[in-house]
Amino acid sequence: MNFALPTSLGVEFDRVEKRYGGLRALRRLSLSIAPGEFVALFGPNGSGKTTLLRMAALLVQPTSGKVRHIGAENLSPVDVRRRIGLVAHKALVYDELSARENLSFFAKLYALDNAEERVGRVLGAVGLAHRAGDAAGTFSRGMRQRLAIARALISEPRLLLFDEPATGLDRQGREWLEQTLTGLHEAGATLIMSTHDDSVASLAGRSIWLRAGRLERDTAAADAPLERGVRQ
Amino acid sequence: MSLTRSTGAVLAKELKIELRTHDLTNTVLFFVLMVAGLFSFAFSPTVQESRRILPGLIWLAFFFAGTLMLQLCFVREQVNDTLAALRLAPIDPSAILFGKILANFLFLVVTEIVFVPIFSVFYNVNVWPVMGQLLLVLFLGTFGLSVVGTVFSAMTAQARMRELLLPLLLLPVLAPVLIAGVEATSELLGAHPGIGREWLSMLGGFDVIYVTATWLLSGFLVEE
Structure with missing residues (x-):
């Protein structure tokens, strides 16, 4: 990576x-x-x-x-x-939103340039590109951890x-x-x-x-x- | 990021989640429907009686429905500790509160638009001639309820007795809004419909006070 x-x-x-x-x-x-x-x-x-x-x-x-x-x-x-990026005990993501929606939301809060392109890149980097449209609530513990790391990395802390x-x-x-x-x-x-x-x-x-x-x-x-x- | 844009992002997120789960709106809709139906069937009031009790009943139903709904709005952020993620983001802390306030306001407003005609039918009181003014009064009062309710929901989200605590805290702070709302609604539904400027001013004035206090205290309110 x-x-x-x-x-x-x-x-x-x-x-x-x-x-x-x-x-x-x-x-x-x-x-x-x-x-x-x-x-x-x-x-x-x-x-x-x-x-x-x-x-x-x-x-x-x-x-x-x-x-x-x-x-x-x-x-x-x-x-x-x-x-600063934080990967905590809990995933710090919304179960009701998809992996892509979660990252897009946080990218918006961080006012990131090229947010959608960056979201796609980070999802690919953590190996979740194939589940980008699925709700985070449906993810296994390991996949949630990957999403949590993706959320922490989205702003390039x-x-x-x-x-x-x-x-x-x-x-x-x-x-x-x-x-x-x-x-x-x-x-x-x-x-x-x-x-x-x-x-x-x-x-x-x-x-x-x-x-x-x-x-x-x-x-x-x-x-x-x-x-x-x-x-x- | 500007306060407007970050508030918009939080609001959009709240609406998206609610449109998928219907957790908050279902709570409110069923509660108001129950109050409207039960009182109507229990008392079978005459038109004159309805004109006297309906203002209080409408505000009672929306106040307690709002309280039920507002309890959940910050509890939702605790499931995956997403409040920490929001606090970590480089945004004005008031954006978190204002986004949620606007979302809660919209959910309650939708409920009111649906239920005012239902109240009108159940209690045989024609509200159509004063519908615009009635909705204005309800919206002003509901905005105050949303602001104070969201703030207290943030403060009590981690309390053990939050279901009891929230209405107890809300009632005294919202008393001026509830009194003004009931009085203004009574005037509108009376035999000679009209609305006193003083009640509208009071509702609007308290909304401004609540929003200003929320904005000033937002950093403290979303702290650990």
């Missing part, structure tokens, strides 16, 4: 804290991810991975501390959002956030995902991905472990032990 992305975007968390009522999802976490990096996030359920990703996507505001997007110093929050992207994908789907992630990274995009999948995680150049909302470990991937016990 060929992705032609403009300059990428990094993200810096400065003593970030997030509370949901009495629950502290993130505890004074400081972390900097440079533009163009490919980072894998690990940690047990409830360790704060999803909150961190949604905070990077500007969907969640920190209770205290600051989130800064590196390379976006002179941009408005709206322009920063334009450069510079910072891509993946929350368990391999969930629901079969072996062929995982291979496709690995190729996609590699292609995006080679095109210069910043990738931050939470995952429990060793094969997908091995593509990342840096591994970060979270536990109970705190940064537990931050290593270059080559130095990271791959034992599942450590990761989970």
Whole structure:
């Protein structure tokens, strides 16, 4: 797959804290991810991975501390959002609309040029061209994940956030995902991905472990032990 | 992207989904039909009685039907967390609310156009001579209901008791609109049909207040 992305975007968390009522999802976490990096996030359920990703996507505001997007110093929050793509736990698409209608709708919200041509190209890239006219609600889990990735890619974002992207994908789907992630990274995009999948995680150049909302470990991937016990 | 275009995109999406599912319109149509039929058969009112009770009944039916419908409009966005996708898009947050407000307004207006003649037949009150003015009053009131209802629907979408919470929140805020709507409708359906400028001004004035408040608070309203 060929992705032609403009300059990428990094993200810096400065003593970030997030509370949901009495629950502290993130505890004074400081972390900097440079533009163009490919980072894998690990940690047990409830360790704060999803909150961190949604905070990077500007969907969640920190209770205290600051989130800064590196390379976006002179941009408005709206322009920063334009450069961010998110693949979340849920597909973020409308079941009642077809794959093509979903992507066309989001292309319209992003005011993209040549929207229809771009929608067709992205649908082809994620292998959904043959189901473009079918309602997203009729898709299998794996196909929904492909559509979710297509939705995130439609605006050619510079910072891509993946929350368990391999969930629901079969072996062929995982291979496709690995190729996609590699292609995006080679095109210069910043990738931050939470995952429990060793094969997908091995593509990342840096591994970060979270536990109970705190940064537990931050290593270059080559130095990271791959034992599942450590990761989970 | 301009506010008008992004509002238009959200509105078009809402209409497309509703035309396929009929979730919201079916809810409203059956509820209003039930109210119109049940009260008519239960009381068999005379023409004079109908002229007295019909304004209140019409507004009661459309208010509660609207409440039922409005509860669903943001719940729909939670199924696949599509609200997050909308919030992530580089658009003015008010476009999300205004697109939904216009869609809800259109759904209710269609219901009113269908049901006002049905109310007229069931209660033996001739509304044709004042149909234009009656629809104007209903549309102004319905717009207020759509604005406030959509805003509160966004605020209560994640609440556990949202079915109870929404009407409880709506009633006090919409009281001026409901009072003005019922009074204006009573004047129109009275023995000497006419309409006081003060009621129309009140309906229009509150619509402007609601829209302005929604626009000012939209960023906060669609936050996490």
